[in-house]
Amino acid sequence: xxxxxxxxxxxxxxxxxxxxxxxxxxxxxxxxxxxxxxxxxxxxxxxxxxxxxxxxxxxxxxxxxxxxxxxxxxxxxxxxxxxxxxxxxxxxxxxxxxxxxxxxxxxxxxxxxxxxxxxxxxxxxxxxxxxxxxxxxxxxxxxxxxxxxxxxxxxxxxxxxxxxxxxxxxxxxxxxxxxxxxxxxxxxxxxxxxxxxxxxxxxxxxxxxxxxxxxxxxxxxxxxxxxxxxxxxxxxxxxxxxxxxxxxxxxxxxxxxxxxxxxxxxxxxxxxxxxxxxxxxxxxxxxxxxxxxxxxxxxxxxxxxxxxxxxxxxx
Numbered sequence: 632x633x634x635x636x637x638x639x640x641x642x643x644x645x646x647x648x649x650x651x652x653x654x655x656x657x658x659x660x661x662x663x664x665x666x667x668x669x670x671x672x673x674x675x676x677x678x679x680x681x682x683x684x685x686x687x688x689x690x691x692x693x694x695x696x697x698x699x700x701x702x703x704x705x706x707x708x709x710x711x712x713x714x715x716x717x718x719x720x721x722x723x724x725x726x727x728x729x730x731x732x733x734x735x736x737x738x739x740x741x742x743x744x745x746x747x748x749x750x751x752x753x754x755x756x757x758x759x760x761x762x763x764x765x766x767x768x769x770x771x772x773x774x775x776x777x778x779x780x781x782x783x784x785x786x787x788x789x790x791x792x793x794x795x796x797x798x799x800x801x802x803x804x805x806x807x808x809x810x811x812x813x814x815x816x817x818x819x820x821x822x823x824x825x826x827x828x829x830x831x832x833x834x835x836x837x838x839x840x841x842x843x844x845x846x847x848x849x850x851x852x853x854x855x856x857x858x859x860x861x862x863x864x865x866x867x868x869x870x871x872x873x874x875x876x877x878x879x880x881x882x883x884x885x886x887x888x889x890x891x892x893x894x895x896x897x898x899x900x901x902x903x904x905x906x907x908x909x910x911x912x913x914x915x916x917x918x919x920x921x922x923x924x925x926x927x928x929x930x931x932x933x934x935x936x937x938x939x940x941x942x943x944x945x946x
Contacts, residue, residue, distance in 0.1 A: 661692030668703045677707035698728050705737060714741050732758045732765075739771055748775040766795045770803055777806070782814040798826050801834065808840040817844045835861040839871065842878065851882035869893040876906050885913035901930035905939050912946065921946045 664687040671679040684704050688697070701724035708717035718741055725734040739754035752775050758768040773788035789807040798804065804827045811820035824840035831837070842857035858875040865871055876891035888910040892903050908923030924946060927939035 661687055661690045661696050664690070665692075665696050665699055668700060672703045672707060675710070677711055680704060680707045694727075698724065698731065701727075702733060705734070709737065709741065714745060717741060732762055736765070736768055736771075740767070743771050743775055746778075748778050751775050764795055766792050766800075769795060770800070774806065777810045782810055785810055786814070786816070786819065793823070793826075798830065801827060801831050804830075805834075805836050805840075808837065812840060812843050812847070815847060817847050820844050833864055835864040835868070835871070838864070839874075842874070846878055846881070851878050854878045855882055855884075855887075869899065873899055873903060873906065876903075876910070880906060880910055880913070885910040889914075901927045901932045901935040901939065904930070905935060905942070908939070908942065912942075917946055 664683050668680050668683045668687065671677075671683065680703055684700055687700055692700075701720055705717050705720040705724065708714070708720060718738065721734045721738045721741070724731070725738060728734060735754045736758045739751040739758065742748070742751035742754065752772065755768045755772040755775065758765055759772070762768065769788045770792035773785045773792055776782070776785035776788065789803070789810070792803060793800070793807060796803065804823055808820050808823040808827065811817075811823065820840055821844040824837040824844070827834060827837040827840075838857045838861035842854040842861065845851070845854035845857060855875060855878045858871060858878060862868065862871050862875060872891055872893040876888045876893075879885075879891055880888040889907065892907045892910070894903075904923045904927035908920040908927065911917075911923065912920035921943060924939045924943035928936050928943055930936050930939070
């Protein structure tokens with residue numbers, strides 16, 4: 632009898648009271664606001680997204696709606712480089728929805744971008760526990776380890792990211808190759824540069840990697856060949872010209888080195904003078920070489936000046 636009375640009262644309850652008990656009206660309004668957040672997010676109107684979020688959270692929507700709203704709001708703050716605000720949103724969401732890898736991944740990406748590698752690492756690792764195929768998490772972890780100097784660990788995750796991305800990210804491949812140069816892993820650096828050139832045969836950076844691989848192995852003539860290819864693509868690059876001149880000098884070709892040294896008015900004027908002086912010395916022109924060394928010694932660039940002064944004394 633008591634149960635019948637309760638059911639009768641519920642039947643007579645006004646619509647808004649039932650909505651209060653079950654959350655119907657509030658969620659419908661919140662869903663509409665969430666749709667508006669989505670539309671404005673796609674349009675890139677982050678100011679509107681932030682304004683709508685204030686009203687939406689005031690409606691006390693369901694957990695699922697709040698989860699999506701945090702995602703839109705956090706990514707908007709990221710796009711505006713308001714990283715402090717984005718971190719605040721993602722931290723809150725990460726605490727409320729620890730199973731949602733989006734929030735861990737976005738937090739990790741911000742910490743990577745802002746140089747907090749040690750904080751980013753466990754967040755990327757958390758993503759990879761459930762999403763080992765996530766390219767961004769693998770590449771993010773690789774970049775963290777590389778920045779921290781753990782190049783062997785970086786190699787593992789660079790490799791995974793490259794394979795999972797079907798070797799299509801040229802920027803990632805270039806980072807991978809140059810970090811393998813730092814590790815003196817000539818085989819890996821050369822392999823990745825080779826993949827890169829197949830995808831982008833006019834990218835001078837991959838020829839530069841191959842040149843350094845050859846130089847690292849002591850094959851300076853091959854290194855010079857790769858640098859010539861790079862300079863054809865970037866004829867105004869004085870840094871490449873200096874590297875070519877040095878490699879040609881090491882290959883025992885001082886005349887070629889003299890022809891490759893860029894004008895001494897470049898930002899690496901002191902180094903250009905030293906290489907020019909060394910090439911002249913090799914050719915037996917000691918007086919001209921001494922002049923180059925003395926000029927470089929007075930350049931004010933600490934390391935190069937000291938090296939040039941030592942060469943001048945030995946000349």
